[in-house]
Amino acid sequence: MTPAINLLKKNKCDFKIHKYDHDPECTNFGEEAALKLGLDENQVYKTLLVELTPKELVVCVLPVANQLSLKEVASAFDVKKAVMANKDEAQKVTGYLLGGISPLGQKKLLRTVLDESVNKFETIFVSGGKRGLDIEVIPKDLQNLLKAKIQRITS
Secondary structure, three states, rough: HHHHHHHHHHOOOOOEEEEEEOOOOOOOOOHHHHHHHHOOOOOOOEEEEEEOOOOOOEEEOOOOOOOOOOHHHHHOOOOOEEOHHHHHHHHHHHOOOOOOOOOOOOOOOOOEEEEEEHHOOOOOEEEEEEEEEEEEEEEHHHHHHHEEEOOOOOO
């Protein structure tokens, strides 16, 4: 079990686990999950960490089919500028490896924004906390567990 799965169980949320064989050569983790699970790339979400200040990282959850807009993220958190977090820092802060960073069960609850597209689906797929593991969750449960705001963060 991963911290993400443990958190969902503890909060009695409905979820389904979806496993697939991760190809160690693959670095486009979200697209790989969608392809191997036979899912629409708009319904599979990636978790990206963004730096607002040198002391604050935030979590952004968006469809793998889309690009993150740092301008929209800055607007969502009411700051002038946002930059992608360093991958080593992202791993250290979340406790997860790159390609397996789940928005759930991170070491510390960071401020989180879910792309507004989550409202289109009854369930979405997010990383389960390791490569080759996705969790199907209800967007409202994800929003509540993460105390997340929902806003457009794609370009």
